[in-house]
Amino acid sequence: MSEGVRVKLEEQGSQIRRDIAEVDDQARAGEFDETTARRLRETYRSELEAVDAALAGLPSEDVPPARGRMVVGTVILVVGLAVSVVVAGSMLGDGTNRNLEGVAGGELDLDSVSNETMEAVIESYRDDPAVATQLPLMEFRLAERYFEEAAYDKAFGHYRSVIENAESTGEVVAPALARVGWIVWVLNGETDLALETLDRSLDIEPADPEALYVKGQILWCGAGDPVTAATLFEQVLDTSGLPDEVVAQVEVDLELTSAGESCG
């Protein structure tokens, strides 16, 4: 792993911690109200989590500065743009002769169960036609948990399973492809495979800001094409409702790519 990447990430983390402390000082001095202070702390903590996740997810071999930079940038974005896949209603469907009443009358509140329970349920119901259409949703949810925990090898396996499952809908296949594209680029440096994967995602969801941003990063940092990357970053910024920190990151990237700056 490039020492420069780790140092850069650690510096960012230190700065964010200083910013949090400064917010506390300013709030005590009455420079802004507690509501504003709370909002700022939450924003900084979210950024800090992204940096910590990036540090935890860096591979052991040397990472070129370009991909290291992308780790930080895209983790901020993917955390901010967490795809919300609502596992609506009963996870375990009707019309089965299995003992599936389970918890709360057939509905499984996924927020309340562990990764291990989800692993067990997915594995044991994998071949059950009664829940075939619901299983991809649960498996995608589990993959997202692993991704946010920076357990990328576990996440990758489940994303692949979702992509390859004939019962999966575009709702989960598109973001799963985007995640896989990110993983194979950041961790393995496979530019062509990553771009191909991102294109498959964008074929399903052409306006998905995460897929557009990740593809832009790969084009810029992997293929050395800041011009095309800039057009994708512009498309990302056309998306309404983006978190402020995501907009800030993309604006910086757009400025650099528009100026023809190289990545890193």
Next chain:
Amino acid sequence: MAAALVVAVAFATRFGTDPSLSGSPLLDQPAPDVTLPLLDGTGDLSLAELEGQVVVVNFFASWCLQCRFEHDDLVATAEAFADRGVTFVQVAYEDDPEDTIRFLNELGLSPVTRYVTDPGSRAAIGFGIRGVPETFFIDPAGVVRGKIQGESDAVLLGSTIDAILAGQAPGEYVAGEVQGRPD
């Protein structure tokens, strides 16, 4: 908070609150201290040596239909929780060892589960089982905190283990009927 409320309501309605049920007297009591022969003949297993872990003790038999249905869920859950300090022990109840082995070979063994026999039904008597399948959950201190009567599944197994790992005592859940050995 909403998620926790859903779980709390679910457990309240499912576990141990129906007075018409004859709840297990073993709940919240120390698990029976039994030592049983391993099915593969390589030695014995004592439940006491598993103290410090969550232990899931499942009584099953080759002649039990519900046991066949829940088998994959037991295997999947045992493997999913293997790195969390959870050990599954499956006890062959009133079964010929050759039939038990044939049953497990057909359905597939879990590499992380301990399979034992129960000569003289000492463990069955100690746990007070009425038939199979019955599954008991023992916390790391060796106290029985949960029980599933009847056919379990990965949802029930996993959520019960989750609760015990979180320091809770889920109690008893009646999932279905149990089966006695046919004459």
